[in-house]
Amino acid sequence: MLLYNSQARCRTLVVDVDVPGAPGLELVHQVVALLERCGAKVVVDRSPVGKHHVYVPLRDGLSVEDSGALAKALARRFPGVDPLPHTTGATSGCIRTPGSPYKDGSGYQELVTPLDTARRVLMMRNGSEVVGALRRELTEELALGAREAMELARPLEELEGAVLDAPFVGRVMAPRLVSLAQEGLYREAGYGDRSTARMALLCGAARAGMRYEDVVRRVEDGRWVGLVELFQNANKPRVLLGKEWKKALAFVARSQGEQKSVRHCNTSEAVEVTRGEHRGRSEDDVVVDEHRFVRRWRAVLDEVEAVEFSGPRGMHARFLLRALAAAAHQSGSRHVEFGVRSLSLSLPVQPSTVSRVLADLREEEDPWLVLVREAKGTRADLYELRIPARHAERAERAELPRGKVHALRPVFRELGVVAALVFEAIERGAPSTETARVRAAVSRSAAYEALGLLMAWGLVERDAQGRLLAVPERLGEVAERVGAALVVGLLVERFAAERRVWLKRLSRHRVPEEWWSAVMREGPPSNAAREPERVSVA
Incomplete structure (x- = not known):
């Protein structure tokens, strides 16, 4: 009716x-x-x-x-x-x-x-x-x-801008929401009805930094066919999607004030390391210098990594050093305190392999990094990036690289590290397969095989002159299609659960406070407390 x-x-x-x-x-x-x-x-x-x-x-x-x-x-x-x-x-x-x-x-x-x-x-x-x-x-x-109607009447770009500027945007979507978007099984995902499931999914997409066109693109190309199922009772699903997307943005924008931005996101407290700077310099100046040092460190590494870290075993070291550089830029310091679980998200290996490669790197005679402080309790190992003395002259004349540094982006967990190196070389301007092969330091057969894979997925194209062009905007889409994004999300949830277990174990075995800590905090006990009570004997 x-x-x-x-x-x-x-x-x-x-x-x-x-x-x-x-x-x-x-x-x-x-x-x-x-x-x-x-x-x-x-x-x-x-x-x-x-x-x-x-x-x-x-x-x-x-x-x-x-x-x-x-x-x-x-x-x-x-x-x-x-x-x-x-x-x-x-x-x-x-x-x-x-x-x-x-x-x-x-x-x-x-x-x-x-x-x-x-x-x-x-x-x-x-x-x-x-x-x-x-x-x-x-x-x-x-x-x-x-x-709420007045809030939703704001232009979509303004609403999205308010959300995308939030400090927590950019996280990986929860695997449960990814499965919901792909399959539409809302009861299995823990929701009682389609409406609630849709709103949870759209809020998750907004928190992950997506825009409206990103959601529509995933629906139209079949990646999120489950979201279509969640709209099966709607007469005008496209109109309803637009309305509910605005509601999701408004909800996420209201909740962003409850989130806390942490500068050193992987540690619970700041790491104070003195490097001999003048006391008069501002903190922003120091951070700029630190970013400049990390970029110089990257420039030297780019020039020599193919020689110093050759072969299959060297691949892990190359991508681990990239991950450390990305972490250094994130924390604004050459001192990096990221756990092996966090670093393993940027590599196609287990955390135990990351530990072994870190040990090999720091034990070299003239290493790329040094261990400043060993892990203790909830604190991870603290490493300092250093330019080896043998490359000091090279560091003076190295051209600082531009753009972001990437470890292993999620899609290449499935496509392979060789494809990642070839793609990176093309992204940095290699116009031909041979040039990309040389810059990536891989064999000719491996380079041609990787290029065929990249072109099949639309990650690399040729222009009118036949030159190779990288298409980085398709990395996220392909990562979803091959299941790499879901794998990363599952790893994030697994590592979070392992951290909770570790913290619970630490809390059970906490060392009692030393007596002198109480004295320093509360002062020495009174004479009445120190002297035993005297009992008179009749």
């Missing part, structure tokens, strides 16, 4: 209780009690799966905006009420009435209210005083909806 007539007026307000079973029945009682307090006479029906509709017939019609606002206000007051029937527009808003066959063919919509009572309610209907009382009852919810 359509909820709006040809004049776009609603003659029956419907409360869609989208919760089955006993919890849904309890929710229906709460909704009906509220409506009856407002003087309303209602009709109730039930679906074969135990969900309910509560009908409020009206003498005077409501506009699309007024009925939609009331439906949303009821949904805010009673989580589990779906406002969708009243918010999809005057031409598409509809509801399944008593006697209608259910969508899965399992039965019919059944009238719960006695037939004579339902007939009398439909004939008499509810006057405007009932609608007025309902508005007074839902004053706070209606005001919240009005403020």
Whole structure:
């Protein structure tokens, strides 16, 4: 049944209780009690799966905006009420009435209210005083909806800008949400209905730094076919996606104030290391110098890594040093305190292999890094990047590299490290396969095989003159298609669980506070506390 007539007026307000079973029945009682307090006479029906509709017939019609606002206000007051029937527009808003066959063919919509009572309610209907009382009852919810509408009226670019500037954006989406987007199995993902699952997925996408066009692109090219399944009951899914994306942005923007930005994101406290700077220099000047040093370190490494770290065993060292450079830029210092689990996310190896490669690098006679402090408790090993003395002259004349430094980007966990090196060489301007092979320091056969793989996935193209061009904007899409993004997300969750276990273990074996720490904090005990009490003997 359509909820709006040809004049776009609603003659029956419907409360869609989208919760089955006993919890849904309890929710229906709460909704009906509220409506009856407002003087309303209602009709109730039930679906074969135990969900309910509560009908409020009206003498005077409501506009699309007024009925939609009331439906949303009821949904805010009673989580589990779906406002969708009243918010999809005057031409598409509809509801399944008593006697209608259910969508899965399992039965019919059944009238719960006695037939004579339902007939009398439909004939008499509810006057405007009932609608007025309902508005007074839902004053706070209606005001919240009005403020939200004003917020959502802001341009999409402005909303996205507010979210993308947040300090927590850029994280990997949770594997549960990635699977939900790909498969659409919302109950298996832990959500009771499609609407809640959609909002969770869109909020996750916003927190991961995506824009609206990124979400639409994933739907259109088939990567997020599960999201299409979550919109299967919507008459205009594209319009609804736009509305819900704005709601997700508004929710994430409101919650971003609760997130804390940490400069040294991998440590719980700052690492103070003195390097002989003048006391008068500002902290920003020191950070700039540190970034300049790391870039010079990278420039020297780029020139010699193919020779010093040749062969398959050298691949791990090359990408681990890249990961350390990226970590140094992130922390704004040549001193890096990242655990082996965090570093292994940038490599296709286990954390134990990262530990072994780090040990090999620091034990060299003239190493690229030195161990400043060993790990203790929750603190990881502290390393300092250094330019080997044998390359001091080279460092003076090295041209500082531009752009970001990358370790192993997620897609190359599946495509391989050789493909990563060839892609990097092309990204830095290598125009031909031979040039890319030389810069990547790989064999000719491996380079041609990697190039074929990159071109097959659209990561490398040729221009009109036949020169090779990298297409880095496709890296994320291909990573999702080959499953690499999901693998990284699963590793993030696994490492987080392992850290929780480690912290719990540390808390059980915490060393008691030394006596002198208490003295330094509270002062020496009083004489009365030091001297034993004297007992007189009669």
